[in-house]
Amino acid sequence: MKLIKLDAIDSTNDFLKALASQEELDNFTVVTAENQIKGKGQMGSKWQSESGKNLIMSALVKGFLFDNEQVFNLSIVVSLAVIETLKSLDISDLSIKWPNDIMSYNKKIGGILIENTLKSDGRIVSVVGLGLNVNQTNFTELPNASSLSVISGRTFDKDVLPFLITEKIEQKIEAWKTNSKVFWDEYFNSLFRKGVPMPFKNLQNQNFMGIIQGVSPVGKIQIMLEDDSVKEFEIKEIQMLY
Structure with missing residues (x-):
């Protein structure tokens, strides 16, 4: 694993995508930053992070x-790799809020944004962005967020995390080749609030009750509605109210 450490950058995803377009990088090249000015979440939402924490x-x-x-498939691999790494650090009650927010109890501690580029030769090159709250303790403006430090009551060496997580991603990609069904089962079993009635909001700002049933092969969430029908939703078509 090649590591590129930066101080402040607009977006580590954008930096790595630009670098990969200019030169042939080693697989699993990693970029980290102490501060990200224009961090991105799913569908253009912002990722806020306290510098250096x-x-x-x-x-x-x-x-x-x-x-x-x-x-x-890559979302499954990465989210499970993060979950497994955090379990090894004794972080409790971990789950994945569809599609790939990392939760502990009912608080968000991390988010994943994967951006894929289709090359002229047909290859798909992916940049996997991860924001993980580690030692930040002030979440006054983010009531649904928490961190490893808040949850566990201790401080972490965040510099070792890229190595642990990337190693776990590599291992899972290799294991995927022999038994991908195990990963789908593990992902479903790790889903936040699966199988229990809960409120959602749709694009028309209408609230409705539903039960998470699973995730389709292309990543749409499957929700059983009150009439017992099952409907699939894309990212940002619905909001989970919890």
């Missing part, structure tokens, strides 16, 4: 995705 990283992944219909 948290993990901000992007990793280059090549040779895993070969079809646009498979892109959600």
